Amino acid sequence: MNIRDEVLKELENHKGDYISGGQLSKELSVSRNAVWKAINRLKKDGYEIQAIPNRGYCLSPDNDILSPQSISKYLKHSIKIEVVSSVSSTNTVLKEKAAKGAPHGTVLVARKQTSGRGRMGKEFFSPVNTGLYFSILLRPDFPAAESLFLTTSAAVAVAKAIEDVSRQKAGIKWVNDVYIENKKVCGILTEAAFNIETNCLDYAVVGIGINLCPPQEGMPEELRDIATTVFQDMETCAGKSSVLMAHILDYFFDYYDDFPNQSYVEEYINRSIVVGKNIRLIDGNQKTDALALEMDKKCRLKVRLDDGTEKWICAGEVSIKLETP
């Protein structure tokens, strides 16, 4: 870690409190001048740091610049996190890193995406500093057939973390959209490379996009009725994105480490906002109305079609649309 990053780590760990230049220079074994230079560099990067003679430096509690330091201090798991200002798509870039050998557990976070991608080739709206956009690289050693677990457990992790930080109730729309009050707040895109010899995945990339607060100019027209945000404005969101991100990662890796027990499934089923609702199954160009009846431990959904026939559907076969009330 360079001096700037070490100073940032200390400031993050004392966020809202003053820490003297002397203490910083002692703890990091560098000169006071080096500390001062690092502080200036951080200020240039947009960090709000107060400096008071005889008291030292204080990182504003509302500072919400995502960094490995700001996230790691809340993390229970040890995770390698990279944060970049802007990227085409965290999924695309992390897949490239995976192909070059990046290790299991690598997390790539971006403050904005220029070509954020959703499921079914859709675009994912990813403006600067108003959302969380990140991808997790996994090298699973379980059969590829079990990989739905990655997406569904990620949805539970997001829903629980949102509740932790915002006290808003979060539900899951099968398969992997997280909803608050009937509007989508998070989408998940899982992509993978299959190894035909081992019948396992070479790697999987779980990409998570969360709307944190509305951009200054408001949500785009086409999203206003269907999408929402975790926080109502930037002020309420201030200082919370790192803690939200850390909670998601901790829940996710708890479930991952506990994989054979699938401890999250009950929570997934309980959070379903689909069961008992009229839905529309979308399979390419074909659309069929149905009633969602129940979900099983494999997260398959049982539906009754209009002609009375009942069937189980699996993720990937179809997508669904909730009937508008």
Ligand code: BTN
């Ligand atoms: C969907 O709603 O259809 C899925 C959206 C997934 C968006 C996330 S944001 C981080 C990662 N990078 C992407 O390009 N997509 C995922």
